Amino acid sequence: MVDQILPRQAASIAEDYSDDASQCFVAKLFGKRARNREAQEERILNAAMTCFIRSGFRGASMNDICSEAGMSPGALYRYFPSKEAIIEKISAAHRQQSAEILDRMLTSSNIIDAVTQVGIDHVRKMSLNTSGPGPRDSSARLFVEVRAEAMRNEGVAAICELHEGLMREKLLAAFTAAKERGEIDPVTDMELLVATLAAMGEGIIMRNFPSQGVPVEALEPVFRALAEAMLRPTKANN
Amino acid sequence: MVDQILPRQAASIAEDYSDDASQCFVAKLFGKRARNREAQEERILNAAMTCFIRSGFRGASMNDICSEAGMSPGALYRYFPSKEAIIEKISAAHRQQSAEILDRMLTSSNIIDAVTQVGIDHVRKMSLNTSGPGPRDSSARLFVEVRAEAMRNEGVAAICELHEGLMREKLLAAFTAAKERGEIDPVTDMELLVATLAAMGEGIIMRNFPSQGVPVEALEPVFRALAEAMLRPTKANN
DNA sequence: TAAATGAGAGAGAACGTTCTCTCTTTTTTA
DNA sequence: TAAAAAAGAGAGAACGTTCTCTCTCATTTA
Numbered sequence: 001m002v003d004q005i006l007p008r009q010a011a012s013i014a015e016d017y018s019d020d021a022s023q024c025f026v027a028k029l030f031g032k033r034a035r036n037r038e039a040q041e042e043r044i045l046n047a048a049m050t051c052f053i054r055s056g057f058r059g060a061s062m063n064d065i066c067s068e069a070g071m072s073p074g075a076l077y078r079y080f081p082s083k084e085a086i087i088e089k090i091s092a093a094h095r096q097q098s099a100e101i102l103d104r105m106l107t108s109s110n111i112i113d114a115v116t117q118v119g120i121d122h123v124r125k126m127s128l129n130t131s132g133p134g135p136r137d138s139s140a141r142l143f144v145e146v147r148a149e150a151m152r153n154e155g156v157a158a159i160c161e162l163h164e165g166l167m168r169e170k171l172l173a174a175f176t177a178a179k180e181r182g183e184i185d186p187v188t189d190m191e192l193l194v195a196t197l198a199a200m201g202e203g204i205i206m207r208n209f210p211s212q213g214v215p216v217e218a219l220e221p222v223f224r225a226l227a228e229a230m231l232r233p234t235k236a237n238n
Numbered sequence: 239m240v241d242q243i244l245p246r247q248a249a250s251i252a253e254d255y256s257d258d259a260s261q262c263f264v265a266k267l268f269g270k271r272a273r274n275r276e277a278q279e280e281r282i283l284n285a286a287m288t289c290f291i292r293s294g295f296r297g298a299s300m301n302d303i304c305s306e307a308g309m310s311p312g313a314l315y316r317y318f319p320s321k322e323a324i325i326e327k328i329s330a331a332h333r334q335q336s337a338e339i340l341d342r343m344l345t346s347s348n349i350i351d352a353v354t355q356v357g358i359d360h361v362r363k364m365s366l367n368t369s370g371p372g373p374r375d376s377s378a379r380l381f382v383e384v385r386a387e388a389m390r391n392e393g394v395a396a397i398c399e400l401h402e403g404l405m406r407e408k409l410l411a412a413f414t415a416a417k418e419r420g421e422i423d424p425v426t427d428m429e430l431l432v433a434t435l436a437a438m439g440e441g442i443i444m445r446n447f448p449s450q451g452v453p454v455e456a457l458e459p460v461f462r463a464l465a466e467a468m469l470r471p472t473k474a475n476n
Numbered sequence: 477t478a479a480a481t482g483a484g485a486g487a488g489a490a491c492g493t494t495c496t497c498t499c500t501t502t503t504t505t506a
Numbered sequence: 507t508a509a510a511a512a513a514g515a516g517a518g519a520a521c522g523t524t525c526t527c528t529c530t531c532a533t534t535t536a
Contacts, residue, residue, distance in 0.1 A: 033502085033514075040515090056390055058296035062492055073493075075516040083492065141389050147444070148386040151379050152294055192452065196442060196460045203441020204434060206385070214430065222434045222468075229467025230460075274481095300526060310483045315527065 041079050044069050045093075048086050053141045057087050057149050084155065091146045091156045094139065095163035101125060102170040111178035112227045119201050119223035120216055127210035140208035147206075168194045175231070184231045197230050279317050282307050283331070286324045291379045295325050295387050322393065329384045329394045332377065333401035339363060340408040349416035350465045357439050357461035358454055365448035378446035385444075406432050413469070422469045435468050 047069035051060035062083055066076050080086050101121050108114030126140040150157040171194045178184050187193050201223075210216055285307035289298035300321055304314050318324050339359050346352030364378040388395040409432045416422050425431050439461075448454055 036515090054390070056296070056386060058294070059390060061490075063490090072517045074495085074518070077493070078515065144382065144386045144389060148294060148382045151382060152292070152297060189456070192456060192460070195445070195447070195452075196457070199441040199445040199447075200438035200464070201441065203437040203439065203444070206441070206444075207433070207437040209433070209437075214433075218427070218430060219434070222430070225467040225470075226438070226464070229463040278481095299524075301524090311527070312484065312529085313482045316481070319527095321526065 037079070040075075044071070044076055044079055045086070045090060047071075049090055049139075049142070052087075052090065052145060053139065056145055084153075087149065087153075088155050088159060090142070091149065092159045092163070094142050094146055095159060097125065098122065098143075099163045099166045099170070102167050105170050105174040108174065111174060111183050111231060112224065112233055114174065115197075115227035115231070116220060116223040119204070119226075120220060122201065122205055123210065123219060124216050126205050127208055127216070138208055138211055140205060140211070143202070144206050164198070167198060171198065178231070182234060184233050187232070193230060197226070200226060275317070278313075282309070282314055282317055283324070283328060285309075287328055287377075287380070290325075290328065290383060291377065294383055322391075325387065325391075326393050326397060328380070329387065330397045330401070332380050332384055333397060335363065336360065336381075337401045337404045337408070340405050343408050343412040346412065349412060349421050349469060350462065350471055352412065353435075353465035353469070354458060354461040357442070357464075358458060360439065360443055361448065361457060362454050364443050365446055365454070376446055376449055378443060378449070381440070382444050402436070405436060409436065416469070420472060422471050425470070431468060435464070438464060 044065070048060070048065045051064045051068050054060065055064065062073060062076070065086070066073050069076065080089075101118055104121075105114050105118060108117075126143060127138045146156065146160065150160040168191075172190060175184070175187075175190060175194065179186060204219065204222070209219060282303070286298070286303045289302045289306050292298065293302065300311060300314070303324070304311050307314065318327075340356055342359075343352050343356060346355075364381060365376045384394065384398065388398040406429075410428060413422070413425075413428060413432065417424060442457065442460070447457060
């Protein structure tokens with residue numbers, strides 16, 4: 001992970017910051033080398049994502065990923081210590097994308113609109129092609145793959161738990177606020193409400209309806225009906 | 239788990255069939271040989287299911303399955319030509335179980351009750367332990383696994399399409415009947431309604447709430463609210 | 477005795493990973 | 507600034523392991 005600090009580097013760090021010596025240190029963090037490393041890592045992650053969507057985490061081999069990235073194994077392993085590390089990185093990024101979509105919940109004024117829009121945004125984002133000219137495919141596949149992997153891989157399971165916990169928190173905060181505004185009726189078990197609503201939304205996302213010819217807009221009334229059924233808005237707001 | 243049928247026990251079951259010529263043919267189909275073969279196949283499938291739930295389709299090796307079944311590879315490959323064949327058989331059986339739960343839809347008198355009950359039945363069945371003394375686990379894991387496999391395996395994809403098509407047909411028939419009874423309002427796009435309802439139900443099933451401490455009964459109002467939101471029953475029936 | 481059944485070694489391919497070596501870029505030294 | 511040294515980056519063969527599946531040979535059953 002963290003590069004071993006060699007004597008020569010350590011020496012130059014300790015030296016005077018105002019002159020040449022500090023350049024080395026700065027270059028380490030923001031220089032050409034660092035930028036190149038980031039670019040390569042992203043190249044690998046993009047290639048891996050393509051392969052994983054095509055063949056699954058287990059189905060895609062490191063050789064597949066190397067070919068897709070146009071890279072040799074020796075080069076690839078300079079940037080990631082293992083296949084496992086790549087899987088975890090991609091799982092985390094994918095789950096985080098999902099969690100970020102929920103951010104608009106926190107600033108919404110109408111809770112039903114917000115839930116509806118978040119659902120649609122999610123479906124739209126997940127049905128997008130992931131990267132350029134590759135096989136026309138969507139990251140909704142990764143959604144299922146990550147879930148399946150989490151069932152037997154402790155690292156991925158922890159990542160899922162983290163981000164899904166975040167998502168539930170955001171929903172819970174938005175619902176609580178709406179309740180205090182008098183927008184929705186009190187519910188006995190808010191936690192269960194959030195969990196089941198999220199699960200149902202995920203069910204829709206996994207199905208990847210846009211890829212089956214169902215336009216995203218057609219899902220609008222579906223999400224709205226779901227939100228209204230679960231949140232039971234007070235008559236005043238209808 | 240089905241008890242192992244020992245050859246000697248099977249031998250003394252049905253002996254007397256006067257006609258020699260047909261005996262050979264009949265024995266082939268219904269005799270102890272055939273019965274033993276069936277028993278062995280079931281033994282293998284049970285073992286494979288345990289392994290697949292534990293490690294996934296790709297994660298479980300044929301050796302794992304052999305060990306679990308108490309069998310050598312040579313013996314196992316006498317009954318199944320490939321790992322792929324076992325995966326497909328288990329996927330089909332699992333999907334068929336799901337489809338069968340929907341049969342009660344066809345004879346129901348109240349559509350909302352029916353949908354609610356089918357959802358609960360489904361969750362209950364999927365959260366059951368699959369086989370005796372093994373690791374406490376549920377077949378809801380297989381649900382996710384099958385979906386993930388269907389994304390890249392054409393055979394499994396076809397199996398899913400078949401059974402899920404059946405499920406949608408059953409739902410559609412029940413909804414159409416309910417509409418004709420005047421129980422629910424006409425809906426513009428019945429196909430989409432069925433597809434999204436099924437997807438949301440699957441989302442709940444995959445989450446396997448019972449394993450997280452949520453009792454099945456707690457899901458009753460959730461499914462009911464979902465059904466009412468999607469089907470919009472007429473006031474007379476409320 | 478002939479056919480069916482099974483055990484288990486192991487073939488051959490594919491896997492994730494590492495190793496060695498070359499070439500380029502950066503840093504230090506003179 | 508020019509030469510020397512070190513580090514970084516990458517290619518590709520090769521490693522040990524594990525995979526699915528087959529083959530041979532022994533045992534059981536009819």
